[in-house]
C-alpha cells in the first residue's frame with residue numbers, strides 16, 4: 001500500500017498553473033498585491049489540475065498521538081501521562097485545537113497510534129475503527145468534538161539513544177495508518193486535510209528527523225519544545241546528536257530513518273501527507289512535527305511537496321529548517337509552539353481566501369476598470 005501510494009504521487013499540472021498565473025494578472029487588483037496568496041493559488045491549481053481549483057469545502061484535522069521511549073532521557077519537562085490526558089481533553093472538547101476547529105468549521109479525528117498510558121476517556125459511541133466509513137468526518141463537522149480511532153502500533157516507541165525507536169515493520173504500519181486516514185477523510189468529502197499531533201517528547205525525534213533529512217547539525221534542528229531550561233536544552237541537543245551518531249540514518253531510506261529516530265505520530269503523518277498528495281488534495285501542515293514528517297514524505301515521493309501548504313512557522317527552529325528544505329513559505333508566523341493542529345487551523349481561511357479570489361474576483365474587462 002505504501003508503494004502504491006508513492007507511485008500515485010505525480011507532478012503538478014503546468015497548464016493549470018499557467019492558466020492561474022494568467023488569471024491572476026487579469027483580476028481587479030495591482031499585479032502581485034496579494035503577495036504569497038497568488039503563488040499559493042497557482043500551486044493549488046497545479047495540484048488540482050484545473051483553474052480555478054476547487055474551493056476547499058470540508059476541512060478535516062487529524063491529530064496523531066503517540067509516546068516516546070526517549071522521554072526517559074529527560075528531554076521534556078512534562079510527564080509522559082500528559083499525552084493520554086490531553087487525548088482525553090481533545091475528546092471532551094476542551095483543548096485549544098477544539099476551539100480552533102470549531103471556529104474553522106473543521107471536523108476532528110484523533111488517532112491513537114501509540115499512546116503509552118490507558119486513555120482516560122473510553123467512549124464506545126465515539127470509537128470507530130480504521131476503515132469504518134460511517135461518520136468519517138466526525139460526529140458533526142464544526143462541533144469541535146472529535147471521533148477517536150484506536151490504531152496503536154505499539155504503546156510508545158523505544159528509546160532511540162539505546163536502540164532503534166521502531167522496527168521497519170512498525171514504521172511502515174504507522175505510515176500506512178496515516179495513508180488510510182487520509183483516504184478515508186477524502187472519501188468522506190474532505191477537500192483539505194490538516195495535520196495535528198500530540199506526544200510528550202515528540203520534538204526530540206522531530207529534531208533528529210530534520211537533522212537526518214537536511215544534514216543540519218543537531219543544534220540547528222533542536223528547540224526547546226514545550227519549554228525546557230538552558231541545561232536541559234543543551235542536554236536535548238546531545239541526545240539528538242547521540243541518536244544520530246548511533247544510527248547514522250540514510251536520508252535516501254526514509255523508512256529506515258523513521259524507524260531509527262522517528263516516532264509513531266511522525267510516521268503516521270508521513271503517510272497522511274503521502275495519502276493526500278496521491279489523491280491530489282492539499283494538506284496543510286502544522287508545526288515542527290508535521291515539518292519533520294513532510295521531509296520523510298518528500299524523501300519517499302519528491303512530488304508530494306506540490307500538495308503541501310505550510311500553515312505557519314512554528315517557534316521551534318527545526319520547523320523553519322524543514323520548510324526551507326521543502327521550499328515552502330509559511331502562511332502565518334505568530335510564534336506558536338503548541339502543536340495539536342492549531343497553527344494549521346488558523347491558516348485555513350488564508351488558503352480558502354487564496355482560492356476564492358480565483359473564483360469570485362472580477363477581471364479588469366468584466367468590471368470595466370481601467371488598467372494602468
Ligand SMILES: O=C(O)c1ccc[n+]([C@@H]2O[C@H](COP(=O)([O-])O)[C@@H](O)[C@H]2O)c1
Nearest residue numbers: 076199201202203225226287288314339
Ligand atoms: O507544533 C510545534 O511546532 C510544537 C512545538 C513545541 C511543542 N509542541 C507540542 O508539545 C509536545 C512536545 O513537546 P516536548 O517538549 O515534550 O518535546 C507535543 O505534544 C507537541 O504537539 C509542538
Ligand SMILES: Cc1cc2nc[nH]c2cc1C
Nearest residue numbers: 078082086226338339340
Ligand atoms: C498541556 C500540553 C498541551 C499540549 N498540546 C500539545 N502538546 C502539548 C503539551 C502539553 C504539556
